[in-house]
Amino acid sequence: MSSLKLSANYDFSENPIPHGTLNGVAVPFFATPEFRQELTEKFKLRPESDVFIVTYPKSGTTWMQNIVRTMLMSDDTPENAQLKLDDRVPYTDMSLNFPFDKIEGWPNPRAFKSHHATPSEMDKLIFKGDRSAKIIYVMRDPRDVSVSLYHHLKKTGLSKFVEEATFDEFHKQYMRNSDVVYYGLWEKHVDSWLSKRTEFNMLVIRYEDMIENSSREIEKVAKFLGAHLPSSRIEEIAELTSFSTVMHKGGLLKDESGVTNSILRKGVAGDWKNHFQDKEEAAKMAKIAEELYIKYNLITPNLE
Template sequence: MQCSMALDRMEDLSLKQTMVPFESCEVEGIPLTKQMHSIWDRVWKFKARPDDLLIATYAKAGTTWTQEIVDMIQQDGDIEKCRRATTYRRHPFIEWIIEEPPKTNSHLIMKHPTGLELAEAMPSPRTIKTHLPVQLVPPSFWEQNCKVIYVARNAKDNLVSYYHFHRMNKGLPNPGTLEEFIEKFMAGKVLWGSWYDHVKGWWKAKDKHRILYLFYEDMKENPMREIQKIMKFLDKDMNQELLNKIIYNTSFEIMKENPMANYTKDFRGIMDHSVSPFMRKGIVGDWKNYFTVAKNEKFDEDYRKKMADTSLVFRTEF
């Protein structure tokens, strides 16, 4: 396990800029924050229960959307129950830990409950979130034969969304310019590691474990079909009226205005929605607004090499 320090931006609760060092650490070659690294032993030894559901994704691949769909299915379409708490508190983020920087002229640090604390205190059945690559998932999830829903998003759109997330989330490293971030992304030198290894690792794992592997692009194209896949996987049956209700209430437009899902209530001193909203566009093909022809050609060449050993196929546009 290694840690490295880089000078990076963090902002206080008033979002007034200060400069503090950002430290990243590696667990088996996968970059994590220093804070995540500090609790890694506890994460690895986490005790899953047989009826736990794990939602796994690479960061910014449709995680919150999937969480909201799953919760709506589990709560039989009851909107009030789905708004009982924020996404972070409904579905613990197993490896996440962060402390908000102190307010100006204050030494008090705002602490959020860690994902571990929330999960351990939660009654069954639990739905838990992770961005971990498959090899770092706590072994108890496999020992207990837990169900997992994995969502993969095409690399280019995932990259652009992740870049903007870094811009607005002061708990993450400064992404630098888009050009710099593209290089880091291609090299796997971003938090949670290589996108390529992530999607391929989970793709292989689905043949050995109870994993429903979904694609963001399919969900955008035909949400009814993909939600029905999730319902079947969760052994739930709903009539068309309830299904339509779920489709509507988990649409991007509705979720963007839902304070229980859009992260405007949690991490106020960490996420600056004025820089870029947490729920930004939610579309397929936004990468075209950011990739030049030269960047795209270079990315495609590298992509072909890294994805040559898999049957995985992604769509980057409709």
């Protein structure tokens, strides 16, 4: 049996990338049903102050985690201030190190990151019907998502398939295979969350807008979170959380294990143009994204 199979209670496969299947959706191998049951039983929501950063993987999650942490936790205790980003803004599907023993003692506000496939799943696990907690949903061009996840997984050593696959092979055989891609197809994840944005306390942010004008988007986040900040502080947060600053700052991510290099790569929009050999596939993905933007009355970005 594979050492990565952490539960007897999910369908597990190492192909093409190690994953389990829960509720009909592929999830990382560490997202076990036992952990989700533990989360349901142990996580005590603070709806008036908890913040959840929800994304499809590789959509700007780390950037938004850093923004929220910098904005809301500037007066952290020395103990919490020295924590890595994923330890201070933990991942609600990461069974390997979720800090149940610590989060109960954390002051308000707390922040968490999630990739859960649907709001109803997250409601069942965490919200339990109280939908007043703040959710920041970050979305990104699916073509850049595919490129970013390709490079991320290539460096993890989890899969011979990814190590050997060309980008086009990865995109078509993994990203567009609903049975194996983590958290399902991009468009299903986005559609699922945006369809409930008025039922939950949700702010929608686009990665491309953050690239275009990070200060403007950070100001939106601040207003949503009730943080009344002067423009000088908004600009400071934009600088402190910029890609160039983070890449030269030690201790933010788990760089001692090499994770930084797989999580942060370029921090740009449009890198898909350097990877998609199949231009028809790129155009198809742009069409899928455009239809969702139109459906939810979002300003359509330049998807050429």
